[in-house]
Amino acid sequence: MTGTVIFDPLIPWPLIGGLAAVAAAGVGLALWRGLSGWALRGLAALVLLGALSGPAYQVENRSPLSDIVVLLEDRSASQSLSDRPGQMAQAAEALAAEIGARPNTELRRVTVPDGAGDAGTELMTALAAALAEEPRARIAGIIALSDGQVHDMARAQDLPAPMHLLMTGRETDWDRRLIVRNAPAFAIIGEPVTLTLRIEDSGAAPETGPRAPLEISVDGGEPQSFDVPIGQDIELPVSLPHGGRNVIQFTVPMAAGEITDRNNTALIQMNGVRDRLRVLLVSGEPHPGGRTWRNLLKSDSSVDLVHFTILRPPEKQDGVPVGELSLIAFPTRELFLEKIEDFDLIIFDRYKRRGILPAIYLDNVANYVDNGGAVLVAAGPDFAGADSIYRSPLARILPAEPSARVIDRKYRPIVTDLGQRHPVTADFPRAETWGSWLRQIDVEAQSGSVVMTGYDERPLLILDRVGEGRVALLASDHAWLWNRGYEGGGPQLELLRRLAHWTMKEPELEEEALWAEATGQTMRIIRRSLSDDMGPVTVTRPDGSSLDLELTEVSPGRFEALYDGPEIGLYRLTEGTHQAVIGLGPAAPREFEQTIASPDVLEPVLTATRGGALRLEDGLPDIRDVREGRPAAGRGWIGLTPRDAYETLDVRQSPLLPAWLVLLMATALIVGGWLREGRR
Template identity: 75%
Template sequence: MTGSVLFDPLLPWPLIAALGVALAAGIALALWRGLSGWPLRALAGLAILAALSGPVYQVENREPLSDIVLLLEDRSASQQLADRAATTSQAAEDLAAHLTARPNTEVRRIPIPDGADNSGTQAMTALAEALAEEPRGRIAGAILLSDGRIHDTDRAPDLPAPLHLLHTGRETDWDRRLTITNAPAFAILGEEVTMTLTVTDDGAAPEGVTTVPLDISIDGEEPRRFNVPLGRDIDLPLTLPHGGRNVLQFTTPEAPGELTDRNNTALVQINGVRDRLSVLLVSGEPHAGGRTWRNLLKSDSSVDLVHFTILRPPAKQDGVPVRELSLIAFPTRELFLEKIDDFDLIIFDRYKRRGILPSLYLDNVRAYVEQGGAVLFAAGPDFASADSLYRTPIQSIVPARPTARVIEQRYRPAVTDLGQRHPVTAGLEREFDGEWGRWMRQIDVEQTSGDMVMTGQDDRPLLVLDRVGEGRVALLASDHAWLWNRGYEGGGPQLELLRRLAHWMMKEPELEEEALWAEATGQKMRIIRRSLSDTVGPVIITTPSGDTVERDLDEVSPGRFETLFDGPEIGLYRLENGDQTAVIGLGPAAPVEFEHTIASATPLHPMLERTGGGAMALEDGLPRIRDVRAGRPASGRGWIGLTPRNAFETLSVTQTPLLPVWAVLALIAALTVGGWLREGRR
């Protein structure tokens, strides 16, 4: 129990002070006039002021509360290296036992796991949450068992007691790490991209090492080995081999004695894109559909278009002098012999034999396709005539044979069952709200190869796609696609169809009909298989450690199969389904927990200094624990300090007036009457 005198005034303190001033003035007046009873009257006034201030004697019944010590145990990934986990666990048990044995002390053990989304060790966040659950007036100190590599120092709370770090590092620890900076997310095919790579040794590394081996692998292929200098930035120029995602893996082999090889590998995923797509558009004659092709290709800023329209064939004799023609000569030799390989796509729009392109040039177009080029035939009535391009050396690469019949009837284009699975035409119905408008003309052809993805009148082939050698060929057996663009009978998805068609022919990865790839979100991947087949087998997943897992694929839409897979580890995964293969990297290129693995108190120095705590190595043994006053240094050679809080809980409070009311009134009356009587006798 504790007792103290308190005041509970009956009037506001300013008013009591004013009454005190008035009392002093009255006493001064009595002295000036020489009144003999002034001392008794002064005492009566003071008794009145004392009564108005309400003095009471308060007695509290208190129960002392124990001090709380926060013991934080770092269980993040970097704490699993070497013997750190066992050292931390044993030290936590011993410290908890020592602290519990201290009088008036409680221990709160707080585990610190890995932070979500590669955020590292969130020790200060855990400390702040623990403080929020405990009364600050009882916190005597906090002890952190960790390697000191925390990643949320900006969230350090205002700790009312010392913070100490007991780190798990050893003087002999060393580690080799590989880091990559300025790795781009995109790169242009055919152009060099430069990344900066550094291999560094930290800690007590072996002396005399100047170079280290470096393995570089692209898309999981056999790596190539180089020797690179140690501890220096290396500018590494690379040229991507293909469009789409390129997975690059850089690895330096594990050296004997280093802490871990988890930071010896870096994965970089770069999307290869084309800088410019070069297209040659040859129109046999002006017509309404020619503008459609031109507008489509010109609207794409990544397309370089060369467009020629044959207005005056060489055999035409109209008497117009050549010098009055505002046209240029068709550079056939330059385009079809010298520079044909510079084009990604050649489009023949209603072109027929007119004596401009000799058979040698057309045979060169055939070779261009077989070697990886792409040709699109937009057929008109000329394709069914005796001057058709089909009746040239190009015939061997055209996927359909004309019957010499031109169908001049209304029909509505339709996507075939196969077309529902092909990326060029899959989902076209969803791209356009409403029923498609009809076309007026179709060239009757008989399919000889390839895939028929759209049909027209009486289910005759309308759009046929084929692969020839390394290249691609498409035949659109109508010149009335422009009717959709004009909105005839509501129009249709003309621009989307032609865009997909052109990009499929230019081998854009997202439009491959047979493809396997994966999309990663953290440690989870969505595996996607696109195929023209009705069924596909299970996908075989090879983990970074070499284990294999099979997963069945479910068809989520025509031609698209998917499954989800949670990767058990960080690194490069290989996927295989039939003849399709892919690779993907899961997890960060350099996990933050392994960017720096050598134990250090540097990240915590500001907070240790602010709270008066210290940092010590557990390999030197557990420190002694002392009590220190608040504001005093709380660490020294072989010891750490805790600040006793002397907290208590008040169970009850009793207040008693110093004098009863009747006694106060009697005292005031006696003094007043005494002063009056003394003055009266005089």
């Protein structure tokens, strides 16, 4: 219980100040005139002014409140290294017992887990949340059990009490880590791209020599070993073997005595892209859709187009000199014999044999497909005639034989059941909304996959693999009607684009494919196939263990499964003869970028609160009471600041002088002054 004098004025303080000034002026005037009662008049004024200020004696009944100590326990991934878990558990229990035994003191234990995603140790975020739930006036101290590697210092705030760091780990700890300084997201297939790596030793590293081994593997293949310097940036050229995602793994073998190997491996996922796609377009007889292919290919900035157009066949005689038709002779021999392998795709658009391209040229085109090239045939009526390119060496690579019949009937193209599973024609809008075509070349499919049909369910679009290459046959020259919006049009641009890219082996259009997409530690495994029978996918974890996952068909030809990876690293997927790899987690987890215990990161906060940093391996420090503003840490001890906080239970007030006594005193002083001056 404590008492104090308080004031509760009857009138505003400025008015009391004004009355005080008037009274002082009156007393001063009396003194100047030599009136003997000036002192009694001044005392009377003081009594009246004091009464107006409302003095009272206030008595509070207080209940003391306990001090609060916040204990932060860092349970992030880096705290699982070496003997740190045991160190911290033992220290936490000992501190809890010692603080619990202190009089008038409470302990708040706060666990600091790994941050969401790859945020690292968010110790300051956890501290701010804990302080928000407690009165700042009761916080006597903050103790952090951690390695000091904190990743959210930007969220540090002014603390109401000393903060101390008790570090886990050992002074003899050391670590070697692999750093990827530069890795582009895209690279050109087959061309070297330079990656910048660095191997660094930190902590009390032993003398192991200036170099270390480095292993590199692509898509989980056989690793290649190199001997590289330590502590220097290494520029390493790497070539991507295929398009799409390439997973590159760099590994530095764990050295003896190293605290962890979790930061000795880095995964990089790079997309392989073609530099420039070279396409040879061979146009035969002019027709309304003759510019369709040209416009499509010229609109793609990544395509280099060579267009071979027959302006006048040999049998046409119109008297125009050849020199006026062309400035230079078209290099047919160079294109079809010497440099044919430079092209990614050859398109024959309504082309027929006219003697311009000898049989040896067309035979070389067939060999080009066997060796991995691509040919796309957009057939017109000429394909059904005697001069059809089917009556040439190209016949052995074409997937269908013409019956010599040209169907000039109105029909609507339909995607077959197989076509609904094929990536070239899958996911198209409903065929009922498509416009009609007016001509189709009747063919008999000999091989490949019929993905679209036309009149009377006759084959319209056939896709086939020949040797190492691919061939597509579109048995109509009326795709341009969709582009003109005839009867509402159709997906002409997307169809032709997919056709061209499928023949050029773009990974996203593979009909038999296995891959995975990662979101954090969860992967979505996707298997695309033309078959209905799909076996399980075997997932091999980074530690070598494996399990089988059953896939569910989510759409025609697409099977999926979700899997949560238990650890960061490279996962291998296998289904039949199909294999894929995927990396889960960041290339270099933030928790393992710096693993050696150090107070440097927290030093600004510790200095601002006059706290200290001590190592747990030196023993648990003593706990002392220190006054606010004094140094709160020293050799072997840390300090807490007693807060002397309290809770007011009730308050009682009573006036210092009753009103009648104030009136009596003022009257007596005024009369006394008057009598003294009258007697004089």
